[in-house]
Amino acid sequence: MLTREEVQNHLLEKGYNRAYDSWIYADEYKIGGRYIYIASIKRNHTFLVVDRATYKDLCQVKINGILLDKEIKNADFRKFEEKNGSGSYVGFYVNFDTLLAFDKFLDVVSEKEAYEGTVSSDIEDINNSPLLTPTQRQALIKARIGQGIFREGIIERWSSKCAVTGVPVLELLRASHIKPWAIASDTERLDPDNGLLLIATLDAAFDNHLISFSDDGAMLLSEKLGAGGYAVLGVSPDARLHKALNSQQKAYLREHRGKLR
Template sequence: MSLQLYIDKLSNLRAARANGRARPHKICMMLAVADLIENGHISTNKINYDNELKSRFTFYFDQLKQGNDANSPFLPFHHLESEKYWHLAFRSDRDEKNYRLKSASAARVEKYVYHAYLDVQLFEYLRSQNSAIHLRAALSTNIDQLEEQFGRWMKLQGKSDKTIKNYIGAMKSSLSNWANDAHITNKSLISVASYFEYKTITTKLRELNEFKANDKRGKGMYSAALNAYSAFLEDVTQVETQFDIEEILAQPNISNTTKATLVNTRLGQGGFRQELICLWGGCSITNYQNTDFLIASHIKPWKEASNSERLDKYNGLLLLANLDKAFDRGYISFLDTGKIVISEKLAEPEVLGINSKMRVSLQRFHQEYLAFHREQVFRYSA
């Protein structure tokens, strides 16, 4: 089957629906599998229902869940079989018969299913950097109710209700109207789920005189709205991570072993994450200890760090998702004493569970990295 046919299939997942919206489980499972193929955890066409898969599923699910969506990775592991390119291998014929007698559950998947596997051609496409990035983009087009998802995402970034309302309003009305009138697209911008399609549209939109004039009058509000939606799509599709991985693989002067280690680190997996778990024991700020919910976060950003700094455990914090995002975006940082510093640009930090009494226990090896973060990443009010 051609790449385009798989792109079409992944663009049209048959997702379960509730309250008029598509549930995100199948999207999250396929994105998780794509990540694990890329980092080498899945090296052959055998998808085990293991902790790595469940953890990566949770990473995406936490971004896309709504309402009463349950973190149940066994559901898409089972139901993706209806997509025809996802298959289940059972431990025996008898196990398959027993498995299909009742509804799926985590226990039944673990007891009866040996592993899942993909169409051979799809697996090969996902192993290729060139084709995998298009398959990821196809998956993102299944994201339902983008306006609501975008609003929830901005809330997690610490945006105020007023800012959220203004950005969504601009995306739905003025920005979409200008793009439509200039025949750049006939869509509402807030309905675009593909990062690459969105970048193509907005690159042309930013060149319009009408956009430039209104953006100047609005003191950059329209640019800020476009940038926020771009960052939202980047987060969902992890496209920036894909670019970083391509950069790693293209480096001629490092060994394949080092490349594999760096790829795992960029994906938040492997030795770097394990070293942070051993070093911190839980969230570096709250001490919350369920590692399924913790993200390995670089202090000195990936793009600014050398390969050795990217792998240095002292260039890392282990954080809950909301704290990771605030730290990564420069809304919080830490003094040499470990005391938190909160940017005045973070609206309603208490909504994110952030308060001025928070602190981290630092070692001297952290200081240089945190100094860089305060100087280059933290958002000062001036």
């Protein structure tokens, strides 16, 4: 496990500074729009404390080397939103096997903030477009936040299961655009052929062009993932889409493959 000093030093290296008004029992750090705490507890290793939203994100992503522990309630976690009945703030312990796992944790939190900011900007653009009817505007907004016509179409197309792993829990699945939202037309943004239903880890890898798929559905990995890429993603080397692709899906994926890193 990482020590308290290792965590603090690495945060400093990454440009994150301890809040000047941190309490003695919990050092406060801000990452994007979120807060984390290093709790002072009597153990041989240290724990970070995160809020419930961040904890849920980590549960979905399931990064190797990140250890999710029990809920904790403490008055020192002053920037968390959730409180219990007695007024203490609610957080969750997190620990790390390696600095690499810690870096991946920071990436998850930072990317989440960046994603939320991008979505807000896109929704504002949709609302301000004079070319859209109210119905079109509503459909596009719901598609952008992962709801509505697009997501429903993707769920139906992939039989309510992850297109690769077959995981059938919709709460863990994301409707991922093949041709990115930013460069797609309004029609393409709502086209279920322009999407895959993926668990969060694969969705993030696909969105960042670290994985793609051949016309016969075989998963293709970026060289950046290295020799252990399949293990990092939590899939087997023969991972593939569990349904055959139609011509339009192949066309979208052909463009996506061209950007594989």
